[in-house]
Amino acid sequence: MSVTDLSGDPTPDVPAAAQTARSSREPTPFAALLTRLHFYAGILVAPFLLVAALTGLAYTITPQLDQALYGDQLAVAAVGDQPTTLAQQVTAARAAHPDGTIATVAPGAGDRTTRVVFSLEELGDKQHTVYVDPYTGEVTGQLTTWFGSTPATTWLDDLHRNLHLGEIGRHYSEIAASWLWVLVLGGVILWWRRRSATRARTTHLLIPDLSARKGVRRTRGWHATTGVWLAVGLLFLSATGLTWSRYAGANFGAGLDVLRAGTPELSTTLDGVPPPASGGGHQHGGAVTGTADNPASFDIVLTSTRGAGLSGPVEISPAAASGQAWTVAQVDNTWPVAKDRISVDPTTGAVTDRSDFADWPLLARLSSLGIQAHMGILFGPVNQILLAALALGLLCVIVWGYRMWWQRRPTRAGRRAPLGAPPARGGVRGLPWWALSLGVPVTVALGWVLPWLGVTLLGFLFIDIALGMLTRRRRRPIPVSPAPGR
Incomplete structure (x- = not known):
C-alpha cells in the first residue's frame, strides 16, 4: 500500500501510526481541487506561457535593436x-x-x-x-511602420502577439494571459499551505529549502519560491495583456464604456x-x-x-x-x-x-500606464530589465514544473511510468454546498468575461473525466469464465 501527499508524490509503505499522523494533514477539498487544477493548467497551458515568455523576452531589446538597425534614420x-x-x-x-x-x-x-x-x-x-x-531639412530615410514602430519592432511585436498568424494567432496569447493569473494565485496559495503545514517560518516562503534531498521536493522549492518572487509582476503582465486580447480585451473596453472610464x-x-x-x-x-x-x-x-x-x-x-x-x-x-x-x-x-x-478617469490612466509598462517603455531601461527578469524567471518556473512531473513518475519494478500521475481527484465532491453555490456562478462569470479561460477550463474538465473513465476501466476486474465441462 502507498499514500499520496498533496502534490501527488507516491510515498513508500509506512507504519499505521505514521499514516494516522499524515491523515491529519490530508488536503481539504478546496486544496485538493486547487492542486488538481494547478496541475492540469500547468501541464497544458505552460507551452503557451513558454512561447509568450520567449517572444516577450525578445521584445524587451527592441529599443537597442532599433538604434542598431535604424539609428541613422531615427537620429540626426x-x-x-x-x-x-x-x-x-x-x-x-x-x-x-x-x-x-x-x-x-x-x-x-x-x-x-x-x-x-x-x-x-x-x-x-x-x-x-x-x-x-x-536642422537641415534633408530626408534621412524611409520605413514601413506600424503606429510608429520600426519594421524590426513590428516583427517582434507580431511574433509576441500572434506568432505571425494574424487573428488566429492571437488566441495563443489570450490563453496564456487568461491562465497566468490563475496559475500564479493558485501556486502561491498551495505553497503557503504547504509551508504552513510544516510550521516553516514565513521567510521560508521566499527561500527554497536547500536542505531537502535531491528530487521532486528540492525542485518544488525552486519552482514555488521563484513563482512567489515573480507573483506581482506576473499578475501585472496577465492583467495588462488581457486588456489587449481579442475577446477579453473587447469585454474590458465595453466595461470602460459602461463605467464612462475610457x-x-x-x-x-x-x-x-x-x-x-x-x-x-x-x-x-x-x-x-x-x-x-x-x-x-x-x-x-x-x-x-x-x-x-x-x-x-x-x-x-x-x-x-x-x-x-x-x-x-x-x-x-x-x-x-x-x-x-x-x-x-x-x-x-x-x-x-x-x-x-x-x-x-482613473481606469483610463491606469490602463494607459499599464500598456506602456507592459511594452517596456514607462521606466526606460529599468523597465526592460524588469521585464527580461520576469520572462527568464517564468521560463525557469515552467521548466521546473515539467521536471517535477517527470520526477514524480513511478520507478519501482512493475509500476514504472514515463510521467507522474495527476493529484488525487474528488475535490469537487467534498466541497460544502455553499462553496459550490458560490463557486459555480463565479466560475461561469469568469468564463464569460475571459472566454478563453472558460473554454479551456471546460476542455480540462472533459480531459479529466475521460482519464478517470479510462482509469476505472483499467482497474475493473476481468470476469473469469468457468472451464469447459465444469
Whole structure:
C-alpha cells in the first residue's frame, strides 16, 4: 500500500501510526481541487506561457535593436542650433514620398529626426514614414511602420502577439494571459499551505529549502519560491495583456464604456458643438488620417501647441476633412508621462478643445500606464530589465514544473511510468454546498468575461473525466469464465 501527499508524490509503505499522523494533514477539498487544477493548467497551458515568455523576452531589446538597425534614420548626425520650419520639413518629406495622405507629423527635437507618416490604402493598418533632419531639412530615410514602430519592432511585436498568424494567432496569447493569473494565485496559495503545514517560518516562503534531498521536493522549492518572487509582476503582465486580447480585451473596453472610464473624446468641430459622447478609445494607438494641403498649417498648429503648454515630443494629426480642427497629442510615454491633448484650428491657431491626462478617469490612466509598462517603455531601461527578469524567471518556473512531473513518475519494478500521475481527484465532491453555490456562478462569470479561460477550463474538465473513465476501466476486474465441462 502507498499514500499520496498533496502534490501527488507516491510515498513508500509506512507504519499505521505514521499514516494516522499524515491523515491529519490530508488536503481539504478546496486544496485538493486547487492542486488538481494547478496541475492540469500547468501541464497544458505552460507551452503557451513558454512561447509568450520567449517572444516577450525578445521584445524587451527592441529599443537597442532599433538604434542598431535604424539609428541613422531615427537620429540626426549633428544637432544644430535652430531647426528649419516644420513646413519645410513636411515639404521635403512630400517630395521624397509623393503618394498617400499625411496621417501624423512628429516634430524632431534634440537628436531626434522629424517623422512624417503617410497613410496608403495598400498598406492596410501600416504606414509609410519619412524621416527628416529638422536642422537641415534633408530626408534621412524611409520605413514601413506600424503606429510608429520600426519594421524590426513590428516583427517582434507580431511574433509576441500572434506568432505571425494574424487573428488566429492571437488566441495563443489570450490563453496564456487568461491562465497566468490563475496559475500564479493558485501556486502561491498551495505553497503557503504547504509551508504552513510544516510550521516553516514565513521567510521560508521566499527561500527554497536547500536542505531537502535531491528530487521532486528540492525542485518544488525552486519552482514555488521563484513563482512567489515573480507573483506581482506576473499578475501585472496577465492583467495588462488581457486588456489587449481579442475577446477579453473587447469585454474590458465595453466595461470602460459602461463605467464612462475610457479615454475621453476630443472634439474636432469648429462650430462649438461637440460630437456624440463615447467612452471608448482603448486601442493600440490610433491616428486621425487626413490631408494637409498647406504645409504652413503645421507651423501654425505647432506654435499654438507650445503656447498651450504641451512641451516635449508631440504628434500632429491633420483633420480627416476640411472645416475640422487638427489634434495634437503629447507622446512622452516615459515616466513622468506627458499625454495631454488639444484640438487646434489650423487656420487661426485657436485651441478649440483640450484633454489633460491628469483629468482622465482613473481606469483610463491606469490602463494607459499599464500598456506602456507592459511594452517596456514607462521606466526606460529599468523597465526592460524588469521585464527580461520576469520572462527568464517564468521560463525557469515552467521548466521546473515539467521536471517535477517527470520526477514524480513511478520507478519501482512493475509500476514504472514515463510521467507522474495527476493529484488525487474528488475535490469537487467534498466541497460544502455553499462553496459550490458560490463557486459555480463565479466560475461561469469568469468564463464569460475571459472566454478563453472558460473554454479551456471546460476542455480540462472533459480531459479529466475521460482519464478517470479510462482509469476505472483499467482497474475493473476481468470476469473469469468457468472451464469447459465444469
